[in-house]
Amino acid sequence: MSLTINDIARLAGVSKATVSRVINNGKTVDPKLRDNVLSVIEQVNYRPSALARGLVKNESNLIGIIVPEIANIVFGVMLEGVSKVAEIYGYDIMLSLTEKSTKKEIHYLNLHRDKQVDGIILSSRSLKKEHIEIIERFEIPCVLIGQKSSVPGIPSVHLDNFSASYEAVKTLIRFGHRKIAMIRAPLDDGESGDERFRGYATALADEGIQFEDDWISVSDFSAAEGYVAMKQIIESGFQPTALFAASDKIALGAMNYLQDQGYMIPRDISIFGFDDMDVTELVRPKLSTVHYSSIEMGMTAFRNLIKLIKKEEIPAQHTNVPHQIILRDSVVRHVS
Amino acid sequence: MSLTINDIARLAGVSKATVSRVINNGKTVDPKLRDNVLSVIEQVNYRPSALARGLVKNESNLIGIIVPEIANIVFGVMLEGVSKVAEIYGYDIMLSLTEKSTKKEIHYLNLHRDKQVDGIILSSRSLKKEHIEIIERFEIPCVLIGQKSSVPGIPSVHLDNFSASYEAVKTLIRFGHRKIAMIRAPLDDGESGDERFRGYATALADEGIQFEDDWISVSDFSAAEGYVAMKQIIESGFQPTALFAASDKIALGAMNYLQDQGYMIPRDISIFGFDDMDVTELVRPKLSTVHYSSIEMGMTAFRNLIKLIKKEEIPAQHTNVPHQIILRDSVVRHVS
């Protein structure tokens, strides 16, 4: 077994209170004693138990991250952001994956509380009563990432999905496109999926363009589904001159379908993605897309969480991460 | 504050020992008492503190994962594998990122021990004396992932990088290629980078092909560096008919360079990658590559870790995850 504070106290010939003091750079400890204790600690390589410490201080220096998946690069990068700042603040990370299951979200919310995490960063499509109950009952500092939160006390960090999509579609329109298809996120994907669609719809409406049902297809965020969704649109008979996809992966899948069918991109159809994953520059033509910084999102989420934990400063209920329109080769002016 | 076991005891009119017993489905507890306690727990939504429990039981149901990065999809998927099995066994995951820094690896190894993780899955380029010291001193069950371990008691889960590369290059040779370039991993990337190179070298040697220094270039695992590495090879004057890249990302970068220079792929140069990331099917031409299952790797690593933790069964020192050669459009027969 490991050495305990008692062992150190004995070895250094002091009380464990003193050892505790030097460990915590406690107030005034006689320099000689301190040096002595320190050298003993050094020699035997003593490390205090975070568990015991957490138990009495009622804090763990652990924060929880609950996200649907991690194989998705967007979440991976987000997590790197959180991790970077967490490291600076001396927090460790407990990670749980939910596969978008509300049940698992609840399950892990509870589990994280059991482990006494000091706070949680949660990515959920929508906060249900059950989420809120747990968070409020146990007073767990919590920030929502990726979706807008409407719950006071639970701030969120996210994109302005509406504006981003609006601008993307406006850009297509400015390039002379009017017959613009969209592959949107599943209807149950939460607020951000809806907002992207709303941006699309509003941009068209503002230009007096009326879209039909068959301009729109639904897809989860995979390339495979994007492929199918594009197929659906084309087979419906609609001939768009441009496509706005709710994610880069969808866009790539769609692009693949079109290329497989002999369409030339962007000559026949312009394509606009969302996310700016690194593959956007690796595919040909390079993909136009909406850029935002996932890492920034993660960092901001953590910073807000810290504010919540320290109770020093109340973070804004909503924090927007900036976005930019990135024009690459997949979009060209439409000539009629 | 949260309710404690004492509250429950009081509320249920029993001793906390009894409450503890029912929580742990302890031996025989009078059914009436048990039901009573259970209903109280249910009613007030009591959840025992994992910290306190961990302190006395000397286990945390936490396992640590220490990897260089997570934005890299390979690690992301690995982590999903670990997570999937961990969930079944009721373990939570503490995650730390090291950016390949040995110092950070050591740092987090210590930190994880402090938090009393029951075991650690570590991805490190090579185990130094310092790693081993910590692991052995504190008797932390630990499995190495992605690299072969030569330390008894620290088993590893990894690919047979040598064979995989050997087979890939043999495949190119079988397709009539002899002037085969390679972009390899950095020299300090550890054993698996070396093995991939050795596979390449051996395959050529076995066919009596002598390669020169300018056939080889070095790149980290990014597309940007792959681009530069390919440029280097071409500008050296060597005209390969095929390229074997140590990763898909490198391959894609290289492909981009070649395409930018007007080369036609695969007509002018065949390309072989490694990893089978999902983009391999999204780019044109689709990339030939070495496939293996990162998720399987993660799952296997966890299973081995559990064996180590439970001390029931000693896991094999080395566990190989199977690989396969995937031929796609980026490789064609060379016609001289």
Added chain:
DNA sequence: CTGTTAGCGCTTTCAG
């Protein structure tokens, strides 16, 4: 400035 003494919330002998 230092040691003694209580706990933090839980499990686990050990009696009964």
Added chain:
DNA sequence: CTGAAAGCGCTAACAG
């Protein structure tokens, strides 16, 4: 089958 008591490793008053 149940309760009392000790203790996991640490911190935090409180005296001295």
